[in-house]
Amino acid sequence: MEKEDNSNKNNNIKQKNEDKQEELNEKQKERKYLITRNLQEILGEDKLVKQIITGKNIHVYWGTATTGRPHVGYFVPIQKIADFLRADIRVTILFADLHASLDNLKSDFELLENRLLYYEYVIKALMTALNVPLEKLHFVRGQSYQLSEPYTKDLLRLSSLVSLRDAVRAGAEVIKQMDDPLLSGILYPLLQALDEQYLKVDGQFGGLDQRKIFILAEEQLPRIKLGKRFHLMNPMVPGLTGSKMSSSEEYSKIDLLDDPDVVSTKIDSANCPSIESGIDNGVLAFYQHVVFPIIGGSIIMNNQQFCDFPSLQNAFKEELIKEDELKNYLKQFLNGILAKVQENCFNTPEFKEILSKAYPKVSINNDDFSKLCVNKLEEKISSVVGPFGDKFEPPQE
Structure with a gap:
């Protein structure tokens, strides 16, 4: 019965979105197409459509924790940000330095400042290479507002409502998982939810791996009267090994x-x-x-x-x-x-x-990478047949 009720609810939402789609004129349909093309999933599409119809100056943000070095997987969100700008959406890019310090085994406070600068340089350089107009973007550092008194009070209010299980589950795809998780990593999803309010955005954009955090934000922010936003998700590009592309791999x-x-x-x-x-x-x-x-x-x-x-x-x-x-x-x-x-x-x-x-x-360099590939191959084979008696060496030229 519960599955049937959920199915009916989803069908009603789908019908509602289709009805609103019919209300869009051709110019608005083109704008919606630019905003939503190549996305994997949208949460709260009805909110987005309503704002397009009313002509609201839509504001979204994309956040990136300043941890490992950015890689070519960043092409996907950067190209999507270019679509947002073409659709006349205001875009804020958050360099989430405080988030980085909370994510276990990643940046420590001594590295944060230089990693923040590094991210700013390479992401702007990538945007320039892809012809994304920087003058239409707004860049924000997380610690510029996340250590303020109002933010801290809202974080405490939110933490009094979110269970440990829900916080751990929300961050499962993006936070380093441990048998005995640190409290800092558990706070990560709550901060990301609150960022929507303090950046004054209508929606948040991120990868599909952020979905559980987005759902937490949709469910919990209204409970402290901070509103509910729409969420846009791009697909995750597999890495060269077929798994998720990761800065740490x-x-x-x-x-x-x-x-x-x-x-x-x-x-x-x-x-x-x-x-x-x-x-x-x-x-x-x-x-x-x-x-x-x-x-x-x-x-x-x-x-x-x-x-x-x-x-x-x-x-x-x-x-x-x-x-x-x-x-x-x-x-x-x-x-x-x-x-x-x-x-x-x-x-x-x-x-x-x-x-x-x-x-x-x-x-x-090339030699380093060749050795790295050999080491990974050793690990895979050893997991099946046991460790080698002698160290495996690549063939000599």
């Missing part, structure tokens, strides 16, 4: 400052299984979520023209396009954009010093 992602040889090595070693295998294909996923949205048109590969991702996916399935052709095009595409990002960064004299202080011993 070096072998799964491409750093924005990786040199061309390292980029090529990582792409060459990336998982690119057949579609029939049912295994996540990080290479194809990057075409779907990054290459085609950025190019905004067709691509030519092996003397064939592909107007959209499904046509490329089908060609790979039918073996009209080979794995090495997919990877070679991707190398050229990524290295072209990353060259612009790196030029924008290193043209600033103080950037190298900020980098060295924010991420000591950050460099990784």
Whole structure:
């Protein structure tokens, strides 16, 4: 009976959204399309549609905790932010430095300042490389308001309503999980919910991994009379190994400052299984979520023209396009954009010093990465057959 009631409720919401969609004029429909295209999920779509109809000056925010170094997975939210700006939405980018200090085993207070500066440099450089107009964006540092008395009082009010179980569950996808979790990590979802109120936004944008935090915000903020916002979620791009792309997993992602040889090595070693295998294909996923949205048109590969991702996916399935052709095009595409990002960064004299202080011993060359790949392979094999008697070494040239 409960499942039936939920189904009826969802159908009613869907019908309500369809009715509101019919109220939109052509210009409003185009605006809604720009706001919602390429998203994985929307919570509170009726609120968004209502604000489009009334002509409200819509304000959303996207937050990023200043922890590990930004990677090419950031192309997805940055490109979506460009869509928001085209739709005449006001966008605030939150550099969540306090969140970073609360996330277990990530940034400590000594690194926060330089990591904040690093994030600001590389994200602005990436936006410039992708032709996102910086003058329309507002950048905010979390500690500029999160340590204020009103914020602290609201945090305490919220903590008196949210159970330990709900807080842990809300942060399960984004917080380092432990058998005995620290209180700091449990506060993380509550802070992210409160940010909506203190940034004075109508909605929050983030990855699908933020969904449980968004639901917590929708359920709990109204209980302390701080309102309910809509939430927009982009899909999560699989890493090169097929799992979630993560700053903390070096072998799964491409750093924005990786040199061309390292980029090529990582792409060459990336998982690119057949579609029939049912295994996540990080290479194809990057075409779907990054290459085609950025190019905004067709691509030519092996003397064939592909107007959209499904046509490329089908060609790979039918073996009209080979794995090495997919990877070679991707190398050229990524290295072209990353060259612009790196030029924008290193043209600033103080950037190298900020980098060295924010991420000591950050460099990784081709030999380092090859050893890393070998070590990961050893770990995988050892988990099945037990440890090697002798250390496995790569073949010598």
